[in-house]
Amino acid sequence: MTIPKIITDLAVQAQAMLPSINWVGIVAHWRMLLEIGVLWVVFYRVFLFLKGTKALYLVRGIVILTVAFFLSQKFGLNTLAWLLTQIFAISILGIIVLFQPELRQGLSRLGQKPLMYGLRDSEIETLVKEIVKAAGVLSKKKIGALVAIQREMGLKNYVESGIPIYARLGTELVEAIFFPAGPLHDGGVIVSLEGIILSAGCLFPLTDSPYIDKGLGMRHRAAVGLSEDSDAVVVVVSEETGGISLAINGKLTKDLSLDDLYTILKGLLKKKRAS
Amino acid sequence: MKVKNVFFAHFWLKALALALAIVAWLYINGELGKVIKP
Numbered sequence: 001m002t003i004p005k006i007i008t009d010l011a012v013q014a015q016a017m018l019p020s021i022n023w024v025g026i027v028a029h030w031r032m033l034l035e036i037g038v039l040w041v042v043f044y045r046v047f048l049f050l051k052g053t054k055a056l057y058l059v060r061g062i063v064i065l066t067v068a069f070f071l072s073q074k075f076g077l078n079t080l081a082w083l084l085t086q087i088f089a090i091s092i093l094g095i096i097v098l099f100q101p102e103l104r105q106g107l108s109r110l111g112q113k114p115l116m117y118g119l120r121d122s123e124i125e126t127l128v129k130e131i132v133k134a135a136g137v138l139s140k141k142k143i144g145a146l147v148a149i150q151r152e153m154g155l156k157n158y159v160e161s162g163i164p165i166y167a168r169l170g171t172e173l174v175e176a177i178f179f180p181a182g183p184l185h186d187g188g189v190i191v192s193l194e195g196i197i198l199s200a201g202c203l204f205p206l207t208d209s210p211y212i213d214k215g216l217g218m219r220h221r222a223a224v225g226l227s228e229d230s231d232a233v234v235v236v237v238s239e240e241t242g243g244i245s246l247a248i249n250g251k252l253t254k255d256l257s258l259d260d261l262y263t264i265l266k267g268l269l270k271k272k273r274a275s
Numbered sequence: 276m277k278v279k280n281v282f283f284a285h286f287w288l289k290a291l292a293l294a295l296a297i298v299a300w301l302y303i304n305g306e307l308g309k310v311i312k313p
Contacts, residue, residue, distance in 0.1 A: 032300065035300055036296050036297055036300050037296075039295075039296035039299055039300060040289075040292050040293050040296040042296075043291075043292035043293075043295050043296055043299075044285075044288060044289055044292035047285075047288045047291065047292055048285065048288065
């Protein structure tokens with residue numbers, strides 16, 4: 001028995017049980033419904049991805065140009081319609097060049113695969129506890145810090161921009177790295193999921209998101225920038241206030257308590273294993 | 276109330292995506308002209 005036949009039989013049975021709905025008619029159009037369903041999910045994911053990025057302005061621009069194009073065609077404004085057609089053709093190339101980071105980010109997220117299966121819960125728990133402890137100490141002493149936890153996506157480029165450390169993460173070591181008079185305190189630290197500090201003094205990309213609070217410094221911008229460019233979880237301690245923030249997927253959550261930080265980090269780092 | 280929250284999260288985004296999906300399907304399959312009469 002083929003799958004379409006099974007679906008049709010089910011529809012006939014459903015029709016007998018709920019005659020008010022045209023089940024047979026719905027099933028007859030299953031290809032259309034499937035295609036629209038897939039398109040719906042794709043459009044929704046694209047919208048979610050665009051939300052809060054500068055690419056949203058681009059979408060607005062495209063909508064305005066499309067409306068202008070249809071209006072100029074409807075009212076027979078041939079010159080304007082021709083001009084808009086040319087603009088569309090050039091825009092495609094422009095979009096690829098201008099939004100190369102967003103396109104790369106989108107494609108790399110599409111191809112992400114869970115790699116955390118090999119890690120035990122206890123290892124992640126130890127890592128989270130160490131990071132929270134270090135954040136607590138640095139926050140109390142108002143020492144600015146920027147710690148990125150590498151997840152599925154490799155951060156090789158950023159690791160290479162700093163000084164290799166390859167030492168087990170510990171509060172004292174993190175404090176020493178971010179000590180204001182130290183040579184490495186200005187950059188970021190990259191930690192692997194196994195709890196190893198891969199590199200310190202790393203240069204992270206700065207975000208140009210218009211949604212970031214103007215009062216926040218370069219450290220926070222770098223945290224958001226790296227989280228936009230990768231799936232890393234970035235913890236920031238403010239030098240001015242001692243406030244602890246967390247950047248994930250280009251979004252910054254400010255002024256977290258140590259308990260919140262522990263819960264969120266544990267949830268984020270264990271998430272992929274549960275799914 | 277978790278189910279309700281998930282359903283209504285980004286409600287307008289979901290509605291817009293659905294509308295766009297239907298229009299895109301109609302356009303690709305050449306059915307748009309039958310739905311919207313010039």
